[in-house]
Amino acid sequence: MHMADSFISPAVGGTMWAFSALLVALSIKKLKNQNTLKSIPLMGVMGAFIFACQMLNFSIPGTGSSGHLGGGMILAILLGPYAGFLTLSSVLIIQALFFADGGLLALGCNMFNLGFYTCFIAYPLLFRPFINQESSKTKIAIFSIIACIVGLQLGAFSVVVETTASGITALPFDNFLWLMQPIHLAIGVVEGLATAAVVLFVRQMEPNLVLNFSDKQEKKQARALTFAALAALTLLFGTVVSLFASEHPDGLEWSIEKSSVAESQPETQLEQSSDIHEKLAMIQSKTEIMPDYALPVADEDAEPNRYETSLAGVGGSLMVGAFIVAVCLPLKSRKKKQQPSE
Numbered sequence: 001m002h003m004a005d006s007f008i009s010p011a012v013g014g015t016m017w018a019f020s021a022l023l024v025a026l027s028i029k030k031l032k033n034q035n036t037l038k039s040i041p042l043m044g045v046m047g048a049f050i051f052a053c054q055m056l057n058f059s060i061p062g063t064g065s066s067g068h069l070g071g072g073m074i075l076a077i078l079l080g081p082y083a084g085f086l087t088l089s090s091v092l093i094i095q096a097l098f099f100a101d102g103g104l105l106a107l108g109c110n111m112f113n114l115g116f117y118t119c120f121i122a123y124p125l126l127f128r129p130f131i132n133q134e135s136s137k138t139k140i141a142i143f144s145i146i147a148c149i150v151g152l153q154l155g156a157f158s159v160v161v162e163t164t165a166s167g168i169t170a171l172p173f174d175n176f177l178w179l180m181q182p183i184h185l186a187i188g189v190v191e192g193l194a195t196a197a198v199v200l201f202v203r204q205m206e207p208n209l210v211l212n213f214s215d216k217q218e219k220k221q222a223r224a225l226t227f228a229a230l231a232a233l234t235l236l237f238g239t240v241v242s243l244f245a246s247e248h249p250d251g252l253e254w255s256i257e258k259s260s261v262a263e264s265q266p267e268t269q270l271e272q273s274s275d276i277h278e279k280l281a282m283i284q285s286k287t288e289i290m291p292d293y294a295l296p297v298a299d300e301d302a303e304p305n306r307y308e309t310s311l312a313g314v315g316g317s318l319m320v321g322a323f324i325v326a327v328c329l330p331l332k333s334r335k336k337k338q339q340p341s342e
Contacts, residue, residue, distance in 0.1 A: 001070065001155060001184070001252050002095070002110050005103030009166035010276045016162065017108030023116060024089060027082035032331055034082075042209075042223075043079060044324045045230045047087045048317035050075065051094065052238035053194075055293065055313050059246040060186050065254035066246035067187030070155075072118025073148050073195045077127065077211060078202060081119040088115045090324045094316060096284070100291040104280040109162050113155040122151035128211060137200055144199065145192030149185060156184040159252060171259050179255040187251055202226060238313025245309070290315070 005013070050071035057066040071091070075084030089111045095101040102110045126147040131140060160177045163169060203210045206226045249257060290296075293312035294305070 001113060001152075001159060001250070002092075002102035003106040003113070003159060003162070003252070005105040005277055005280060007163045007166060007169055007171075008103070008106045008109060009168050010105065012162050012166045013105035013108060015108075016106075016112050020089070020108040020111040020116075023085060023112070023120075027086045028331065030082040031086070031328075034080075039079065039083065040325055040328045041227060042230075043083055043087050043328060044321035045227055045234065046075060046079060047090050047324045048321040049230050049234045049237070050088065051091050051317050051320045052234045052242065052313050054091070054095075055242040055245060055309065055316075056237060057246040057248070057250060058190060059248055060183065060251075063183065063186075063254065064248055065183055065251055066248040067183075067190060067251050068245075069191055069194055070114050070118065070148075070152065072115050072151060073123060073127070073144065073191070074198050076119040076123035077195070077199050078209060081123055084123075085115045085119040086328075087324060088119070090327065091320050094320045094323055097287045098289050098319065099293055099312065099316060100284055100288040101293070104284050105277065109158070113158045113162075117154040117158075118147070118151035121154065122147040126150055131211060133207060133210075137196070140199060141193065141196035144196040145189055148192035148195055149188035152184045152188040152191065153181060156180040156251070171256065175259045176255060179258050180251070183251040183255060201229075205229060234317050235314070238317050239310040242309050242313045243307070 008016075050069070053069040053071060055068070057068045059066050070088075072084065072088050075087050078084075079087060092102060092107060092110050092114065096104055096107050096110075127143050130143050157177070157180070160173065160180055163171055163176070164173050199210055206222045209226065248254070290308070290312045293316075294308045295311075
């Protein structure tokens with residue numbers, strides 16, 4: 001559900017950038033006042049894990065479409081909503097800058113659509129109130145599916161609204177909406193099951209980590225085991241499992257194709273935004289190192305090497321982890337400096 005710049009006007013893109021920036025600022029402020037900064041390494045490895053998982057598109061039977069894990073619910077459950085939103089935002093930033101996955105103008109939209117609804121709506125309202133340490137595997141699976149479905153439905157609806165409000169495409173609102181919602185319903189079910197599997201896997205190793213039930217950290221051995229297991233899964237998904245990703249278009253691309261994308265509106269309206277679009281496209285062309293998770297080639301008709309996906313999976317995961325640690329470590333240092341004067 002990564003939106004491209006071509007569907008977003010500067011007004012809509014700028015507005016969503018502002019909303020997402022406010023959420024990032026709020027998340028940073030909350031983390032500075034909590035003990036969650038001790039989990040910076042876990043945020044890093046979880047971000048890397050979600051990056052690797054998002055590279056695996058799974059087919060939706062009978063549709064010719066595919067979906068991939070969003071990861072917002074997993075991050076909210078294991079890290080808390082604020083750390084979860086920051087972590088997912090970091091994944092999206094790395095994807096947009098270095099892999100041309102999602103546009104720079106649409107980055108605020110993507111952060112909001114994928115992160116806000118899962119971390120700040122579905123998690124606190126549809127998951128956390130119903131789950132405790134004694135909850136059964138079945139109960140966790142049921143509420144994971146419910147929360148993921150609602151989060152994705154709201155995100156998919158936002159995509160339709162943002163695209164329509166931008167007014168630079170002729171996508172018919174009704175058709176686009178009625179294609180986006182059902183396909184993301186199916187994707188939500190799969191994501192819910194995947195979320196439950198990851199949460200139950202982590203709970204088995206470190207029970208207090210799930211939903212932050214306790215401020216007391218488990219024994220260092222348990223945290224090290226959790227970290228190592230997630231790192232191993234990241235490597236597995238990024239190098240091997242990603243090779244089997246579906247080649248079908250994802251839910252957003254499929255919905256656009258099925259909506260029979262009409263020609264853009266008159267040039268007089270596009271000229272108002274073309275300069276911004278072109279400048280951002282130029283910036284992205286200079287920062288991207290593996291557009292569409294493949295090495296740039298001189299021959300555009302050359303067959304892509306699927307094993308380049310493994311390189312992108314490992315490299316991107318490392319970049320996400322390093323980015324998160326680099327962003328969060330100064331917050332931890334500042335917190336330590338402030339403690340003596342309190």
